[in-house]
Amino acid sequence: MKKINLEKQKIAAPFQVSEDYFDKLESRIQDRVRGDRKREVYLPVLKWATVPTLLVIFAIGYLIIPNQENPSSSELIAQLSSSEILDYLEYTDINEYDIAGISGSPDLLLDGEDMIENIDLENNDLDQILDQFDLELNIEEI
Amino acid sequence: MEDSFIISKILNEDTRDYGFNLLVKAYQERIYWHVRKMVIDHDDADDLTQTVFIKVWKGLTNFRADSKLYTWIYRIATNECLNFLNKKKRRFFVPINDVAAELSEKIDAGDGIGGDEIQIKLQKAILKLPEKQRLVFNMKYFDEMKFDEISEITGTSTGALKASYHHAVKKIEDFITND
Structure with missing residues (x-):
């Protein structure tokens, strides 16, 4: 091909x-x-609801089906x-109400502040739980 | 539409939505083509362009009146392109040459590609360049930006940009001539 000159040829x-x-x-x-924007409204609520809900689910799963070979949900x-x-x-499309629907105490779950206040955990216990579940929670936000 | 008008609407909370709509109208085409030239594939460019404007939206509250809208948006778009290409390399553990070969194949596949032989050859030659040099070449040659503007976007000195661009031009001309 003949030589081209990019400076002259566009x-x-x-x-x-x-x-x-x-x-x-x-x-x-x-x-x-x-x-x-919708996620920005829901996520802070879900963030609070997710961690305790998972703890409850895990505890129920552990108590009810302790010796199953297949991993539980x-x-x-x-x-x-x-x-x-x-x-x-x-x-x-899941929202906080769906999560509350599978919880034993939906009213408590939907009211994030009361729920957190009712959890009596030492910092060490909280750290241990976070480590155990590989949860990346920003403590300052609490 | 003047950037200063868009900025004045963005900085006022009551007119921020309107300002963002103006911003999208003013910049979506330029940003799409900027991204498309880097990632080649239309679907990737489409997705990245939307991501760029989501990030612009999220950053509006922190946008300073003394910043240039133009360079700020281009900087976000440029970073998105480079991150996308880096992820592509990391995901498949492939060297940059193989990513370039993959992008070159997309040009051959012809989806959303028109143009004549010389246009195709030019794109394939550009893909032989390192990513950042490719970026500089695209902004100077196709978008006709000034080196000062490219410098603000990339954070590289104008001297280094001029050297990079002229080196890129020579490599591309040699590739097209000798291929």
Whole structure:
């Protein structure tokens, strides 16, 4: 091929999109921002609800089915990191009311502040639980 | 639409949504093409462009009036592109040449690719460059940005950018001529 001079020759990029692509992109961006806002409303509540709910599920699973060879759902959940759980919750329609629905004390669960106040844990105990379940909780937020 | 007008709407909490809508309208095409030239694939570019604007939205409250909207958005987009390509390398444990080969195959596959032979050759030649040099070449050659602007976006000195760009031009010309 004959020598080209890019400084003098302007060659366009060959990429293409459909004619209405940017009209649709704009509305999809707006949709994602709206979805992100909804998550911002729900996530702090879920963050508080998730940890104690998992502890309750794990405790029930441990007491009721202590000697099963197959891992229980609570054991499987306990193997997940908090970020994996939060990622899952972000992309499902589950909300705090669904979680409360499977809890033995839904009213308590939905009222995050009272629930936390009612948990009487020393810092060492809390650290131990967090280590045990690989939970990455920002203590300062408590 | 002037950036200063968009910024004034963004900085006012009551008009922030309106300001963001203006921002998306003003920048979505430029950001999409900037991203597309780096990741080649339309679906990847589409997803990354949306991610860029989500990050822009989340960062609006921290946006300072003395910052340039243009360079701020481009910087977010540029970082997203580089992170995406790095993840691609890490995920498949492949060297950069193999990522470039994969992107070159996407050009050959022709989905969302038009253009003539020289346009295709130019893109394949650009893929032979290291990622950051590719980025500089794209911003200067296609987007016709000034070196000062590229410097603000990439955080690299204008001297280094000029050297990188001219070196890239020579490599690309040699590749197209000798291929």
